[in-house]
Amino acid sequence: xxxxxxxxxxxxxxxxxxxxxxxxxxxxxxxxxxxxxxxxxxxxxxxxxxxxxxxxxxxxxxxxxxxxxxxxxxxxxxxxxxxxxxxxxxxxxxxxxxxxxxxxxxxxxxxxxxxxxxxxxxxxxxxxxxxxxxxxxxxxxxxxxxxxxxxxxxxxxxxxxxxxxxxxxxxxxxxxxxxxxxxxxxxxxxxxxxxxxxxxxxxxxxxxxxxxxxxxxxxxxxxxxxxxxxxxxxxxxxxxxxxxxxxxxxxxxxxxxxxxxxxxxxxxxxxxxxxxxxxxxxxxxxxxxxxxxxxxxxxxxxxxxxxxxxxxxxxxxxxxxxxxxxx
Amino acid sequence: xxxxxxxxxxxxxxxxxxxxxxxxxxxxxxxxxxxxxxxxxxxxxxxxxxxxxxxxxxxxxxxxxxxxxxxxxxxxxxxxxxxxxxxxxxxxxxxxxxxxxxxxxxxxxxxxxxxxxxxxxxxxxxxxxxxxxxxxxxxxxxxxxxxxxxxxxxxxxxxxxxxxxxxxxxxxxxxxxxxxxxxxxxxxxxxxxxxxxxxxxxxxxxxxxxxxxxxxxxxxxxxxxxxxxxxxxxxxxxxxxxxxxxxxxxxxxxxxxxxxxxxxxxxxxxxxxxxxxxxxxxxxxxxxxxxxxxxxxxxxxxxxxxxxxxxxxxxxxxxxxxxxxxx
Numbered sequence: 289x290x291x292x293x294x295x296x297x298x299x300x301x302x303x304x305x306x307x308x309x310x311x312x313x314x315x316x317x318x319x320x321x322x323x324x325x326x327x328x329x330x331x332x333x334x335x336x337x338x339x340x341x342x343x344x345x346x347x348x349x350x351x352x353x354x355x356x357x358x359x360x361x362x363x364x365x366x367x368x369x370x371x372x373x374x375x376x377x378x379x380x381x382x383x384x385x386x387x388x389x390x391x392x393x394x395x396x397x398x399x400x401x402x403x404x405x406x407x408x409x410x411x412x413x414x415x416x417x418x419x420x421x422x423x424x425x426x427x428x429x430x431x432x433x434x435x436x437x438x439x440x441x442x443x444x445x446x447x448x449x450x451x452x453x454x455x456x457x458x459x460x461x462x463x464x465x466x467x468x469x470x471x472x473x474x475x476x477x478x479x480x481x482x483x484x485x486x487x488x489x490x491x492x493x494x495x496x497x498x499x500x501x502x503x504x505x506x507x508x509x510x511x512x513x514x515x516x517x518x519x520x521x522x523x524x525x526x527x528x529x530x531x532x533x534x535x536x537x538x539x540x541x542x543x544x545x546x547x548x549x550x551x552x553x554x555x556x557x558x559x560x561x562x563x564x565x566x567x568x569x570x571x572x573x574x575x576x577x578x579x580x581x582x583x584x585x586x587x588x589x590x591x592x593x594x595x596x597x598x599x600x601x602x603x604x605x606x607x608x609x610x611x612x613x614x615x
Numbered sequence: 616x617x618x619x620x621x622x623x624x625x626x627x628x629x630x631x632x633x634x635x636x637x638x639x640x641x642x643x644x645x646x647x648x649x650x651x652x653x654x655x656x657x658x659x660x661x662x663x664x665x666x667x668x669x670x671x672x673x674x675x676x677x678x679x680x681x682x683x684x685x686x687x688x689x690x691x692x693x694x695x696x697x698x699x700x701x702x703x704x705x706x707x708x709x710x711x712x713x714x715x716x717x718x719x720x721x722x723x724x725x726x727x728x729x730x731x732x733x734x735x736x737x738x739x740x741x742x743x744x745x746x747x748x749x750x751x752x753x754x755x756x757x758x759x760x761x762x763x764x765x766x767x768x769x770x771x772x773x774x775x776x777x778x779x780x781x782x783x784x785x786x787x788x789x790x791x792x793x794x795x796x797x798x799x800x801x802x803x804x805x806x807x808x809x810x811x812x813x814x815x816x817x818x819x820x821x822x823x824x825x826x827x828x829x830x831x832x833x834x835x836x837x838x839x840x841x842x843x844x845x846x847x848x849x850x851x852x853x854x855x856x857x858x859x860x861x862x863x864x865x866x867x868x869x870x871x872x873x874x875x876x877x878x879x880x881x882x883x884x885x886x887x888x889x890x891x892x893x894x895x896x897x898x899x900x901x902x903x904x905x906x907x908x909x910x911x912x913x914x915x916x917x918x919x920x921x922x923x924x925x926x927x928x929x930x931x932x933x934x935x936x937x938x939x940x941x942x
Binding site for chain 1: 742
């Protein structure tokens with residue numbers, strides 16, 4: 289099978305590509321080709337199948353069509369402008385997050401072969417804030433433009449699935465942590481920073497109080513969910529293509545306790561608290577917890593505990609992050 | 616205040632324009648100008664203020680910007696491709712219902728004066744079917760492209776309201792009946808036809824069984840809702856700009872009983888039953904009833920009983936419909 293990753297140079301795109309290259313197969317079928325697409329052409333990687341790397345604008349229908357050639361059976365649509373960036377620049381967010389998804393819809397429809405599309409929607413498409421426990425049929429009332437654009441993308445792919453243009457699974461990802469590399473423009477960037485920076489021996493400031501709860505997941509769990517979403521039987525989804533995968537709800541205090549347990553007291557003491565209203569005003573609207581029972585029934589794997597998430601970062605990403613940042 | 620009606624040549628647009636011309640004011644303030652916009656320039660009407668009539672494509676940003684001049688305080692965005700037409704022609708529905716709303720957003724934002732926008736969303740944006748009693752926070756899982764496009768339009772205007780580009784009220788209209796004129800391409804066209812055609816002395820076929828429940832409202836109630844939405848304080852809405860107005864849930868059998876009561880047994884006997892799968896497959900997904908408690912609290916007026924709806928059609932529209940159809 290041929291696979292395309294849009295956003296192939298991103299954090300999750302690179303991890304997914306590496307996993308596909310390692311496995312050589314998806315859902316028990318051999319992979320015959322992989323296309324990686326991003327604003328700048330992603331670096332290739334060694335794989336038991338041909339890898340094509342393309343650069344282009346996801347809002348450009350011709351560029352996206354080129355990235356989804358005939359025979360493509362699975363498209364991972366991970367390309368996005370993240371939350372704080374989409375809030376700071378409305379037009380950029382609309383271009384990438386809305387018109388980009390329209391271009392993906394058009395390219396998949398043009399194939400005429402109903403490819404599976406795994407779309408990364410987000411916890412940020414929900415409101416409710418700290419007190420919310422979002423049920424599986426919870427309504428999306430976004431508190432930020434990124435979340436609104438993701439909810440719109442879901443509706444587009446939902447209707448396209450109903451019409452038979454494609455076969456979408458819309459995964460509302462929790463805040464993925466621990467992100468490698470540097471802080472980014474996601475409002476949730478601090479959720480990774482309070483672990484990553486201390487593990488790098490650096491100090492960092494948490495912009496929200498320590499009783500603030502976040503709905504999180506690990507990169508390892510996310511990749512498992514991607515693979516499951518790509519290979520699962522979508523018939524049980526019916527019309528409803530939106531899935532709240534089984535993340536975990538943790539307070540900042542609990543995350544830091546896990547850090548202390550894994551890396552010691554000195555690591556934990558690298559984290560200070562400096563309130564940041566701009567960040568808080570975005571993340572305060574995101575629900576702190578979900579009742580993700582449907583995802584369990586649909587076979588999505590349980591999230592590992594916090595200590596294992598930290599251990600996973602140390603094993604998978606710490607060395608590369610150190611090298612990248614010259615530490 | 617300056618007002619614009621997009622879709623000003625349509626059934627509801629014409630009624631709304633006539634009402635504004637009659638009142639000369641909205642929310643206690645004098646109307647200083649009205650722009651009517653539709654695919655073909657709407658006919659003008661006598662009014663105590665200047666009326667500008669423009670023809671153009673609602674998906675053309677320049678045409679929409681011309682229809683929403685500086686100083687516009689209220690925009691009624693009624694322009695749409697209706698349900699069965701949007702289902703039959705996906706691209707046309709996307710153009711008008713999605714890109715049209717994007718053009719409205721851009722034109723209102725460009726004003727810089729945060730105009731009130733009254734957007735006609737639809738019961739068709741919900742799923743659940745006959746058994747549903749949709750709560751005010753019910754999730755929109757559309758069963759048709761029209762409904763998906765309306766739900767997307769709501770999200771666009773919701774986020775634009777949050778950002779302060781405009782000030783939207785998204786009214787999820789029930790099936791409006793009795794529509795004057797001829798049957799149209801709305802899948803719900805029959806809901807009006809089973810009353811209008813007999814009142815014209817014509818036979819008609821109902822495409823669904825007589826125990827089928829529909830969530831309906833009258834043109835008179837709809838116009839009242841429009842005026843209330845245009846003048847209301849939107850602060851109590853908070854982030855949630857979607858309103859399920861207080862329609863009524865009635866079965867086809869009850870609608871026909873009311874017809875018999877108002878117009879006699881002979882009128883009722885003009886209605887036969889011929890099942891139409893294409894129509895049924897669209898309308899069967901629409902919820903039969905809503906628990907519209909929020910709209911009550913927000914001051915939206917109660918729907919009048921079925922007999923009065925029929926009487927309203929006879930008073931307001933029967934003569935014109937007869938003339939239009941040469942009867």
